[in-house]
Amino acid sequence: xxxxxxxxxxxxxxxxxxxxxxxxxxxxxxxxxxxxxxxxxxxxxxxxxxxxxxxxxxxxxxxxxxxxxxxxxxxxxxxxxxxxxxxxxxxxxxxxxxxxxxxxxxxxxxxxxxx
Amino acid sequence: xxxxxxxxxxxxxxxxxxxxxxxxxxxxxxxxxxxxxxxxxxxxxxxxxxxxxxxxxxxxxxxxxxxxxxxxxxxxxxxxxxxxxxxxxxxxxxxxxxxxxxxxxxxxxxxx
Numbered sequence: 001x002x003x004x005x006x007x008x009x010x011x012x013x014x015x016x017x018x019x020x021x022x023x024x025x026x027x028x029x030x031x032x033x034x035x036x037x038x039x040x041x042x043x044x045x046x047x048x049x050x051x052x053x054x055x056x057x058x059x060x061x062x063x064x065x066x067x068x069x070x071x072x073x074x075x076x077x078x079x080x081x082x083x084x085x086x087x088x089x090x091x092x093x094x095x096x097x098x099x100x101x102x103x104x105x106x107x108x109x110x111x112x113x114x115x
Numbered sequence: 116x117x118x119x120x121x122x123x124x125x126x127x128x129x130x131x132x133x134x135x136x137x138x139x140x141x142x143x144x145x146x147x148x149x150x151x152x153x154x155x156x157x158x159x160x161x162x163x164x165x166x167x168x169x170x171x172x173x174x175x176x177x178x179x180x181x182x183x184x185x186x187x188x189x190x191x192x193x194x195x196x197x198x199x200x201x202x203x204x205x206x207x208x209x210x211x212x213x214x215x216x217x218x219x220x221x222x223x224x225x226x227x
Contacts, residue, residue, distance in 0.1 A: 004158075033213075033214070033215075035215075040123065041219065041220075042204050042206075042217030042218055042219055042220050043159065043204075043215075043217050044217070045214035045215065045216070048213045048214060050213075055213050056213040056214050058214060090158050090159070092158075101146070101147040101164070101166055101208070103149050103161045103164050104149070104161070104215060105161060106151075106158035106159045106160070106161075107158050108156070108157050108158045109157075109158050
């Protein structure tokens with residue numbers, strides 16, 4: 001079975017532009033989460049979606065938004081890009097319902113560079 | 116690929132030795148903990164997890180120990196191999212929350 005897949009793998013944007021990142025979860029997983037990983041640090045939580053509803057949001061500005069589709073795939077949108085948005089954006093899926101204790105499985109991320 | 120954890124603390128071990136990676140977590144209410152391994156250019160890979168009602172759990176060549184009294188988590192890797200070289204992160208989930216909070220990470224360097 002395929003793992004979590006993310007596209008694109010790399011992206012270069014300029015300040016002020018908008019970007020959309022895509023994620024397909026492991027088959028059968030209904031929960032998708034997004035994390036931002038700045039070089040040299042651990043991933044930071046951005047969003048969690050379960051059954052197409054937002055179930056959690058991290059400490060990120062409103063320029064960050066996401067959605068989950070009926071097939072459980074997800075998109076992360078970032079508007080008005082800043083240099084500080086340069087990071088590895090990770091998508092993770094899990095088979096748990098909210099509150100259950102099951103691990104997140106991560107994709108290999110999208111490397112976003114803002115110039 | 117991109118280098119993960121350029122300025123992280125590093126644990127250097129000889130191939131075949133046992134490795135112990137430590138992690139202090141922040142929230143005494145956290146009820147679930149996970150260890151991840153991250154290689155350059157890749158996303159974090161699940162290694163092992165443990166719930167707060169346990170203090171030890173074993174997997175293949177790995178053991179996680181949880182000490183709730185001092186909010187400490189450790190990952191033991193037996194017979195460390197060159198393929199174990201990576202950055203290791205612990206993550207905690209607070210009770211009632213859906214997000215994972217990651218630690219700063221430790222780089223494990225295995226020397227032949």
